[in-house]
Amino acid sequence: MEKNLDVIVVGAGAAGLTAGIYLKRSNLKSLVFEKSAPGGILLNIHQIDNYPGVPKVSGPDLAVNMFAQANELGVEIAYEEVKKIEKEGEDFVVYANDVYRAKAVIVASGMASSKARVTGEEAFLGKGVSYCASCDGAFFKGKDVALYGHNDRVAEEAIYLSGLANHVYILAPKETEFEEGHAETLSCLENVELIPMATLKEIQGSDHVEHLVYEQNGETKTLDVSGIFPLREGAGSSTFLYALGVEENRGFLVADKEGKTNVPGLFVAGDATDKKLRQVANAVGEAASASSAAIAYVRSLKKS
Numbered sequence: 001m002e003k004n005l006d007v008i009v010v011g012a013g014a015a016g017l018t019a020g021i022y023l024k025r026s027n028l029k030s031l032v033f034e035k036s037a038p039g040g041i042l043l044n045i046h047q048i049d050n051y052p053g054v055p056k057v058s059g060p061d062l063a064v065n066m067f068a069q070a071n072e073l074g075v076e077i078a079y080e081e082v083k084k085i086e087k088e089g090e091d092f093v094v095y096a097n098d099v100y101r102a103k104a105v106i107v108a109s110g111m112a113s114s115k116a117r118v119t120g121e122e123a124f125l126g127k128g129v130s131y132c133a134s135c136d137g138a139f140f141k142g143k144d145v146a147l148y149g150h151n152d153r154v155a156e157e158a159i160y161l162s163g164l165a166n167h168v169y170i171l172a173p174k175e176t177e178f179e180e181g182h183a184e185t186l187s188c189l190e191n192v193e194l195i196p197m198a199t200l201k202e203i204q205g206s207d208h209v210e211h212l213v214y215e216q217n218g219e220t221k222t223l224d225v226s227g228i229f230p231l232r233e234g235a236g237s238s239t240f241l242y243a244l245g246v247e248e249n250r251g252f253l254v255a256d257k258e259g260k261t262n263v264p265g266l267f268v269a270g271d272a273t274d275k276k277l278r279q280v281a282n283a284v285g286e287a288a289s290a291s292s293a294a295i296a297y298v299r300s301l302k303k304s
């Protein structure tokens with residue numbers, strides 16, 4: 001396998017596969033690294049309804065299609081974990097199973113997976129448990145649902161769900177951190193109810209979610225709902241970049257509209273980016289922009 005490359009992509013999820021396709025078509029020498037399986041988080045998603053052109057597609061089917069397209073075009077994937085990236089002059093030195101060099105790197109490594117799960121959370125994933133209300137809210141039309149978390153994303157998702165669900169509970173484990181505007185909107189919504197200082201303990205049901213067990217002020221209580229959105233604080237998965245001094249926010253990389261970070265030649269796309277909305281459509285769009293910018297960057301180095 002070629003060790004001296006023009007562009008290296010870290011991650012083969014929706015963003016990384018898109019970047020791989022754009023780079024392959026540019027004729028630059030590129031390689032995509034994947035530590036697990038191509039498709040990334042798509043492999044864990046039951047159904048996607050909001051990605052144009054493929055209605056009601058399962059996450060794994062979308063992943064297989066993206067991978068097949070990349071494969072047919074000849075996108076090369078190295079099944080290795082990128083452990084560290086350093087900069088030496090204009091080159092990035094990428095440490096995986098071997099040592100690789102590239103003029104530019106596109107980080108498409110997604111989010112770090114949350115390990116803090118409660119009993120029932122994994123078993124009911126796609127059967128009432130979801131991590132994205134704006135993706136899966138439509139499945140809960142007219143039903144009672146709950147959100148678990150305390151940050152502003154919870155407020156946004158509760159406002160969105162209030163237009164679809166019958167009743168929306170917010171189980172907040174800590175003091176809420178809602179923006180003033182969101183807090184005001186929520187206080188006017190009659191079908192949204194805040195349950196403060198509530199710690200989720202268990203998700204129960206038969207085929208689908210039916211009850212939540214939570215603790216409030218030392219008392220164990222239950223709540224009947226058809227859906228639960230555990231929205232714990234996420235984090236980026238960019239620890240392998242520690243040597244580069246890249247600007248980040250909770251591990252998510254700060255970048256401009258072309259995916260350029262503060263480190264020349266280092267780009268980011270998809271869930272690894274510091275942004276509000278994490279969806280397939282913008283992961284793919286950002287990867288198209290980041291790879292075009294990376295191609296222009298490498299070509300400008302070659303000319304100089």
Ligand SMILES: Cc1cc2nc3c(=O)[nH]c(=O)nc-3n(C[C@H](O)[C@H](O)[C@H](O)COP(=O)(O)OP(=O)(O)OC[C@H]3O[C@@H](n4cnc5c(N)ncnc54)[C@H](O)[C@@H]3O)c2cc1C
Pocket residue numbers: 010011012013014015016033034035036037038039040041042044045047048049050051080081082083108109110111130131132135136237240269270271272278279280281283
């Ligand atoms: C439950 C759930 C439901 C969702 N539903 C929808 C929906 O309905 N509609 C929608 O548009 N979006 C949905 N999303 C969001 C959407 O799936 C993501 O925004 C998108 O898939 C992110 O793609 P990505 O390529 O940025 O990241 P990922 O898919 O996370 O890919 C990152 C890849 O990088 C690899 N990687 C990480 N670190 C390294 C390393 N050091 N070396 C090598 N490889 C590495 C990982 O193994 C992974 O394969 C949902 C998300 C979840 C969790």
